[in-house]
Amino acid sequence: MAEMSLSKQVVPVEPVSITKTEGSTRSNLAYAVFILFCFWVGMQFLSLVVHAPGVLEHLAQSNDATRPRIEMGLVVSTVFGLVPFLAGCALLSLMGLAVKFHHRHHF
Template sequence: MVHAPGVLEHLAQGNDASRPRIEMGFAVSTVFGLVPFLAGCALVGVICLALKFHQRHYF
C-alpha cells in the first residue's frame, strides 16, 4: 500500500522518455488503485455467495 504511488507512476509512464513525467499523489493512487481492487474483491465475494446460496437451495 505504501508503494502504490510509485507503482502506478511507473505503469503510467512506461519506457518512453519523450513523454512528460507523471507524478501522482497518495489520494490519486488510492482512487485509481485501491478502490477498483476492493470493488473487484466485493464483486467476487457477491458471486461466491450467490453460487453458494444457489447450490444450497437447489441440491
C-alpha cells in the same frame, strides 16, 4: 444454583471421521484449475505487454526532457488502484456467495 440443559450436546459423542470426502477432492480440483487460470491470464498479459509495439517503452519511461512528467499523489493512486481492486474482490465475493446460496437451496 440454576441448572441449564442444552438441546444439543456441546461435545459430540460420535467419533469425528478423518477420511477425505468427495467434496474435498472436487474443491481441491477447482482450486487448482483457478490457480492455473490465474497463471494463464498473467502469462497472456505479460506476452501482450512484451509484444505490443511501444507499450513496454511507455511503461519504462526514461528521464527524457521532451516527455511530460507525470506525478500521482497518494489519493489518486488509491482511487485508481486500491478502490477498483477492492470493488473487484467484493464483486467476486458476492458472486461466490450467490453460487453458494444457489447450491444450498436448490439441491
